[in-house]
Amino acid sequence: MQKTKRLLAIEKLITEEEISSHEVLLKKLKSKGLSCTQATLSRNLRQLGAGRIPDGRGGYKYFLPENNSNLPSKAAKIQVLPAIREIVEAKGLLVIKTIPGNASNTAFYIDNTSRFEIAGTIAGDDTILIIPRDGISTNQVHTCLEIILPGLHEQIKKNNF
Amino acid sequence: MQKTKRLLAIEKLITEEEISSHEVLLKKLKSKGLSCTQATLSRNLRQLGAGRIPDGRGGYKYFLPENNSNLPSKAAKIQVLPAIREIVEAKGLLVIKTIPGNASNTAFYIDNTSRFEIAGTIAGDDTILIIPRDGISTNQVHTCLEIILPGLHEQIKKNNF
DNA sequence: AGATATAATGTATAAATATGCAGAAAACAA
DNA sequence: TTGTTTTCTGCATATTTATACATTATATCT
Structure with a gap:
């Protein structure tokens, strides 16, 4: 940590x-x-x-090349991050639960970061499935998510109260 | 060359x-x-x-960081470049002559490249004054212009016939 | 053209950055 | 907890990149 x-x-x-x-x-x-x-x-x-x-x-x-578009980055902090409720793992995949109606936005943001670790995402209404690329552990995806959404895991802990 | x-x-x-x-x-x-x-x-x-x-x-x-905006770069080639007629030097400064009415557009493009070598530009109707930064020679500005407008000097030669 | 200044290049080397490997720390499972 | 696996880290070193200096080429001026 x-x-x-x-x-x-x-x-x-x-x-x-x-x-x-x-x-x-x-x-x-x-x-x-x-x-x-x-x-x-x-x-x-x-x-x-x-x-x-x-x-x-x-x-x-x-x-940081990402800084080109620091509008998305700012948006990520004030829109994407607060919408995330929890992350669970299943069969080597990750499932992100969001506030209803926010899954699509959140998945869009994750896709747009084009992180190598993430092969792809599928979004419902309040649920996102994240498929890690072959050879990438769920832990690595967690690190990856923390990088593109700083404070994510800490926030989730807080949400659990 | x-x-x-x-x-x-x-x-x-x-x-x-x-x-x-x-x-x-x-x-x-x-x-x-x-x-x-x-x-x-x-x-x-x-x-x-x-x-x-x-x-x-x-x-x-x-x-190349510049590649963010390769629209301006394309525009430079088809709009800016063909409008330039000649470049002359005076008192350590450079004067660019363009087709009438095009000086403002051209100077705008040059400014937007934010090249360190160029302190600033002033544009009339068909004339641009380029002020090199202290310690920068006119030759260095020529190189700089060739970088942001590839083919510039060759084209000017051709225009002289 | 000839003389002078400026810029470009190569060579050798310095400086900066990446990485193999081994051990430590952390995460995970039972 | 204990064993097992994965990630993280430092050390030493290889690899890569930058630069001082000397030289050549190019441009500038008279």
Whole structure:
């Protein structure tokens, strides 16, 4: 769970600041009590889909391609996330329960993220079936969902009261 | 002038194929008679603003952020480019002459590319003034213009007959 | 054209980033 | 809990990418 915090922190840092290297990012993470090695950082950046591009001033900076459309991202937080009630697993698949009428919207958002881990989704009225790609565990899909919907699992816990 | 060809070829290759490393790209360029060293490639990729991102399958690929909006790019070719008549230099500035009435459109396109080299533009009816940023030579702006309007200089030569 | 300045390139190397492997931690099952 | 499997991580290192410096090519000026 330290990892989730770290992923979120990395996302935040590279979108809000101009990070020029792993080394710089490592120091920033350390100052937040989320230290790790450069190797782990390399792996985490890959998981987040983060890349590196010229900054236009002779250097380089990290960035998240997803940020092109930060409207969907914002929408995800205020529309998609609050509509999710719970997630259960069955036969290697995941079933997401939503507020009635919201399954289609939610599945649309998940599809549009085009995450490799998810082969496809089917949505009813308040239920979504998520089919993980071959070789992908349900745990990996959970991580994936947490990445595209930060705070999802924590919110679900709260909903259970 | 080999360089311009190479830049265009690189652009084309990384947008049309999934290029995973300099090494792969070098081979492709070589097969097109546009060989260079890895060092030059590194510099060229930076000039083009090309970056590297995870490909979603455990590897990495190069890409051009500009590609988000390839509508403007197409428009540039069929609308902006044909409207340009000539480019002259004066006092470290560049003056672009266009077909009457087209200066505003053209300047708008140039502004929207947000190239670091160009501090700003002023457009009349058939004349645009381009102000290079401090420390940027007119030659560098020419290269910059060729990047955002491929074929520009060749076309101007033709127009002079 | 010849002289001077600017940009482009290659070579060698430095710097940055990715990864195989092994151990640690966490999740899961019974 | 205990054993079993999966994920995560660090270490050391391989791989990849960037860059200082020297050289060549290209453009600029008179």
